[in-house]
Every structure is written in C-alpha cells, then in structure tokens.
Amino acid sequence: MCGIFGYVGGRTDAGKLVIDGLKNLEYRGYDSWGVACKIGTEIRMEKDIGKISTVDSSAFADACSLAIAHTRWATHGGVTKRNAHPHMSCDGTIAVVHNGIIENYAELRRELEAKGHAFQSETDTEIIPHLIEEELKSTDDFASAVRNACNRFEGRYGLLALHTLSQTLVAARTGSPLIVGGTRKDGYFIASDIPAFMDYTRTVQYLDDGEMVVTDGRSILFTDIATGEERPKREIEITWTIEEAQKGAYKHFMLKEIMEQKESITRAVNQDEEQIMTLAEAIRNAQGTFLVGCGTAGKACMAAEYFFSVIAGKHVNFAPASEFKLYHHFLTSRSLLIVVSQSGETADVLEAMKIAKSKGSKVLAIVNAKGSTIDREADYSLHINAGPERAVASTKALTGQMAVFILIAYALADKLQEGKTLLLETGAKINDMLNPRYMERIEKLAERIQRKQDLYIIGKSWNYPMAMESAIKIQEVSYIHAEGFAGGELKHGPIALIEEGTPCIALVGKDEVTTDILSNTIELKARGAFVIGVAPERYDVFDEWLKVPEGGAAQPLVNIIPIQILAYFLAVKRGKDPDMPRNLAKSVTVK
Numbered sequence: 001m002c003g004i005f006g007y008v009g010g011r012t013d014a015g016k017l018v019i020d021g022l023k024n025l026e027y028r029g030y031d032s033w034g035v036a037c038k039i040g041t042e043i044r045m046e047k048d049i050g051k052i053s054t055v056d057s058s059a060f061a062d063a064c065s066l067a068i069a070h071t072r073w074a075t076h077g078g079v080t081k082r083n084a085h086p087h088m089s090c091d092g093t094i095a096v097v098h099n100g101i102i103e104n105y106a107e108l109r110r111e112l113e114a115k116g117h118a119f120q121s122e123t124d125t126e127i128i129p130h131l132i133e134e135e136l137k138s139t140d141d142f143a144s145a146v147r148n149a150c151n152r153f154e155g156r157y158g159l160l161a162l163h164t165l166s167q168t169l170v171a172a173r174t175g176s177p178l179i180v181g182g183t184r185k186d187g188y189f190i191a192s193d194i195p196a197f198m199d200y201t202r203t204v205q206y207l208d209d210g211e212m213v214v215t216d217g218r219s220i221l222f223t224d225i226a227t228g229e230e231r232p233k234r235e236i237e238i239t240w241t242i243e244e245a246q247k248g249a250y251k252h253f254m255l256k257e258i259m260e261q262k263e264s265i266t267r268a269v270n271q272d273e274e275q276i277m278t279l280a281e282a283i284r285n286a287q288g289t290f291l292v293g294c295g296t297a298g299k300a301c302m303a304a305e306y307f308f309s310v311i312a313g314k315h316v317n318f319a320p321a322s323e324f325k326l327y328h329h330f331l332t333s334r335s336l337l338i339v340v341s342q343s344g345e346t347a348d349v350l351e352a353m354k355i356a357k358s359k360g361s362k363v364l365a366i367v368n369a370k371g372s373t374i375d376r377e378a379d380y381s382l383h384i385n386a387g388p389e390r391a392v393a394s395t396k397a398l399t400g401q402m403a404v405f406i407l408i409a410y411a412l413a414d415k416l417q418e419g420k421t422l423l424l425e426t427g428a429k430i431n432d433m434l435n436p437r438y439m440e441r442i443e444k445l446a447e448r449i450q451r452k453q454d455l456y457i458i459g460k461s462w463n464y465p466m467a468m469e470s471a472i473k474i475q476e477v478s479y480i481h482a483e484g485f486a487g488g489e490l491k492h493g494p495i496a497l498i499e500e501g502t503p504c505i506a507l508v509g510k511d512e513v514t515t516d517i518l519s520n521t522i523e524l525k526a527r528g529a530f531v532i533g534v535a536p537e538r539y540d541v542f543d544e545w546l547k548v549p550e551g552g553a554a555q556p557l558v559n560i561i562p563i564q565i566l567a568y569f570l571a572v573k574r575g576k577d578p579d580m581p582r583n584l585a586k587s588v589t590v591k
C-alpha cells in the first residue's frame with residue numbers, strides 16, 4: 001500500500017536517498033508522493049500527485065542528514081497535493097508520514113481544532129503532527145511527545161516523525177509494517193519494505209506492533225509504546241539479492257514472475273518433511289481447520305479445500321479473511337487457522353489471526369515474505385520461497401501456495417513422497433511449457449480478443465477456484481470485465497450473458513469431472529461463445545486450444561499459467577501497465 005522511507009545518519013544526501021529508495025517501492029501502488037528534509041533548523045517539504053518515478057531526485061541534493069518520504073494510496077480524502085504526506089504541525093516544526101488509518105481521527109481533530117489547531121487537509125494523518133505539537137507543551141522531549149500522541153490513537157499506523165530542533169528520527173507502529181535497516185556505521189533507514197534500503201544495507205531489525213524506535217543515526221533505542229520499556233532486538237541479515245527483486249531483462253515484473261514459476265514451484269516443494277508431517281498431524285487432530293486469505297491467496301485456500309477433500313478425505317473450511325469475523329462462534333482452543341499471504345502484511349488476514357488467537361486457536365501461516373508480521377505472529381510458519389513478488393498481480397506466489405497445500409494434503413493421506421514426486425514432475429512440466437512458442441501463441445490470442453468487453457471463465461472441482469482466480473488476474477491488469485463460474489452454475493443464471501462471439505475460457509483436466517465441464521463448455525458454444533479451452537487434450541468444442549500438461553491433483557497449477565500469460569498480454573496490448581494497475585496496491589495494509 002503506501003510506502004514509507006526515512007533516513008538519519010552521517011550521509012548528507014538524505015533527501016535524494018529517500019526519494020530514490022521510494023522508487024524501489026513503486027510496485028506497492030500509490031497515487032501521490034511527498035518528502036520532508038531537515039535542512040539546518042528548517043524543513044524543506046515537497047509533495048505532489050502522480051508518479052515518484054518522474055521526480056528528479058538530484059533536485060533534493062541540499063546538505064541534509066535527516067529526511068522522511070512517502071507514497072500515498074488515498075483512504076481519507078481524495079488524491080490531491082494537499083492530502084499527500086508529509087503533514088506538518090501549525091508551527092511548521094514537525095513533519096509526519098503515516099501508513100494505516102487512525103480510526104478516532106474525527107474526534108481528535110475536533111479536540112485539536114477547539115484548541116486552535118488549523119488543518120490543511122482532509123486526511124486522518126494530519127492529526128498526528130498537531131497532536132505531537134500539543135503534547136510538546138507538556139514535555140521537552142520529542143520522542144516522549146510522539147509516544148504520548150500514539151497512546152491516544154485507535155486504529156493502525158506505521159509512522160515516521162521529525163522535528164526541526166532534534167536530529168532524531170522517531171518511528172512507531174501498530175498494525176502497519178516498519179523495518180529498520182542499517183548499523184551505527186551506515187546510519188539508520190526505516191521503511192515499510194526492505195527494497196527501499198537494499199542499495200545501502202542488508203542488516204535489518206523488525207519493529208513489532210506496539211513498538212517505537214528513536215535514532216540519531218549513531219545510536220538506536222526500541223521501546224514499548226505503552227510502557228516505555230526497552231525492547232531488545234536482534235540484527236538479521238537479508239539473504240535474497242537485489243537482482244532477485246529487480247526486473248532484469250524482462251519488461252515487467254509480472255512477466256518475470258510468471259516465468260520464475262519454472263523454478264519457484266520446486267522451491268516451494270522443498271520443505272522440511274518432518275515439519276510437514278507435524279503440521280499434517282496438527283490438522284488431523286484439530287477440531288475444525290479453517291483456511292483464510294484474500295484475493296489470490298484466498299483462491300489458493302479454496303483450491304486447498306478440494307486438495308484436502310480429494311487427496312486426504314479431510315474436510316476444511318475456507319472463508320475470505322474479510323468475512324472471518326463471525327466465524328469466532330466456531331473457534332475453540334482446539335481449532336486450527338491456516339492463513340495464506342504472499343506479503344505477510346494483509347490487514348484482513350492479521351485481523352482473522354487476532355480473532356483466532358483470542359479464542360486460543362493455533363495459527364499456521366503459509367507466507368512468502370519471511371520476517372513479515374504474519375510470519376512472526378503465527379504459531380507455525382511455512383515459507384513458499386518464491387522470492388520477492390513485486391507485480392501487484394500475484395502469480396508465482398499462488399502456485400507456491402497451492403504446491404504447499406498439495407504437499408500437506410498428501411502428508412495427511414500418509415503419501416508425502418507421492419505428493420512430492422507429483423509436484424516435482426509438475427514443476428518440470430511447467431519449465432518445458434514456458435517456452436517462447438507458447439508465449440507467442442498466447443500473445444496472438446490476446447491480440448485477437450483484446451477489444452472484447454466481457455470474458456467468462458468456467459471450471460469445476462479444483463479448477464473452479466482457478467476460474468475465479470483467472471477472472472481476478474484479467475480484471476486487475478487488463479480492466480476487461482471478467483467473471484469466473486463453476487461450470488454447473490452457468491445454467492442457473494450466467495449463461496444469459498453469452499452472445500455471439502463472447503470469449504469464454506474452459507479450464508479442463510483429465511479427471512472424474514472432465515465430461516461434466518465439457519458438457520458445460522458445449523452449453524456455452526451452443527449460445528455462440530468463442531471457446532478457449534485450457535486442457536491437456538484437444539476437444540472439438542474448442543475454437544482455440546491452449547495445451548497444458550496433464551497434472552493430476554496439481555492440474556490447477558498448470559491450468560492457471562496460460563491465463564496469467566493471457567492476462568499479461570491483454571494488459572500490454574490494451575496499453576496498460578500490468579505492474580501497476582489502477583486503484584490497487586501490492587500489500588493491502590488497511591481493512
């Protein structure tokens with residue numbers, strides 16, 4: 001979602017540094033940007049709507065060793081220069097950038113206005129510098145004033161604050177991620193995500209919920225926001241490389257990440273077998289296993305319902321994380337919640353974890369981002385090891401998540417090795433499939449259907465969640481209206497939408513539902529649909545056939561790949577940037 005980056009230390013190019021660092025967080029999605037640099041005892045502030053990539057950072061080359069910057073994804077107040085961060089106190093001495101939502105901001109704003117504070121924006125964030133300014137009337141210490149202000153907030157925040165009379169950077173978090181990079185030697189970097197400072201340091205310390213940090217660039221102190229007690233931290237070295245997080249020879253991250261599925265599935269399968277067996281046992285013994293995730297991760301959970309049922313005869317329950325609230329009636333200390341998230345920072349998932357923990361249930365996280373909040377707060381974690389995923393559209397994370405679920409389902413059926421073999425073979429087949437001829441074929445198909453306004457996808461069994469996932473992929477990057485259905489549901493309503501030439505995709509495998517899904521496809525064809533079949537075999541009903549290898553229980557992993565490629569080419573052909581779809585963000589840290 002919004003990006004945050006701040007620096008304090010011995011360097012004298014802090015303004016330029018924070019702007020360049022934020023350019024590395026562009027993939028998160030935002031609509032405006034801003035920076036505040038402490039120069040002497042003044043603050044130079046610049047902000048605007050639009051892309052930070054077009055900002056010339058050399059224009060911020062003034063001698064400056066303390067700066068904060070932000071990219072904003074609008075929640076409270078429209079996309080305007082005024083609403084962009086940083087926000088300042090009335091006297092212009094305090095600047096703040098913030099991610100998250102201060103839920104009691106209206107009440108605090110009324111209170112501050114009554115005391116004479118004048119507000120410039122419609123944001124919830126602007127109450128922060130004003131409240132700190134108010135708190136400074138009863139303490140000389142800037143960090144204490146920030147602490148006192150934080151203790152009055154309800155909601156979620158990750159914030160950075162600076163003051164003209166202090167060479168310190170103060171950060172606090174409750175609900176929105178902040179990571180500290182650097183050492184006494186390099187100075188300290190504080191960002192909402194690691195790529196912001198990877199050019200300068202690989203040493204990180206994680207700020208946890210309810211904690212704040214104060215640093216002057218040479219020393220650093222982590223404390224509990226509520227009590228002020230010191231919180232000791234461990235320095236951790238990041239193991240992934242900057243190249244892994246960059247586009248390399250690819251035009252877009254989305255394409256790069258689709259192609260990385262040649263290896264990422266194999267990496268996901270490479271789990272500690274003992275741990276997989278222990279987790280399978282935990283599922284076997286749980287009195288109720290619940291799966292939650294959002295968007296694409298939610299579709300991996302939906303597919304997992306079928307994996308558990310077909311492979312292991314085990315019933316589990318899926319709910320989108322945002323719908324989990326009322327499930328608390330079913331939770332006990334013997335329930336198990338499995339949460340799935342690429343970023344490990346999704347607010348709705350964190351909320352679901354909170355609900356489960358309040359009932360004493362255990363939480364297993366399947367995550368990509370190691371060290372993320374979800375990873376750290378879960379009782380057990382499995383990493384899918386897909387490497388950084390930067391395109392907003394999730395691709396390689398999905399196939400990694402499904403691979404891990406298949407592995408657990410096979411472990412539950414006491415056939416772990418069989419599952420492993422199947423997945424490794426599937427990885428190899430995907431490697432063969434992702435060749436230039438295949439890509440060209442799908443590009444041509446995208447060329448042919450790019451001007452269509454609607455597109456429908458059908459699937460059955462574990463291909464049903466993939467039909468829904470296909471729709472998400474096509475919607476979010478190409479903006480074509482796409483919907484995914486269970487094939488059998490067509491005749492209960494959606495078939496009324498089919499006209500002569502409507503493109504419809506059928507996701508087909510070679511299993512006990514093949515005949516059924518082909519019958520549904522024939523129903524579409526009879527209404528004039530232009531039928532694109534994704535299947536291991538060609539059937540007469542297909543107008544276009546996108547061949548996929550036969551995958552058994554791993555069929556959804558192979559079937560989704562041509563659709564990811566199609567969505568990518570549809571976006572490109574329609575002149576859209578697949579890496580930065582409108583209105584969306586990579587990491588959704590608001591509820």
Ligand code: M6R
Nearest residue numbers: 295296297341342343346393394
């Ligand atoms: O980081 P997460 O996996 O928790 O994110 C969940 C969704 O926001 C995410 O999958 C979203 O639906 C993607 N943009 C879809 O491509």
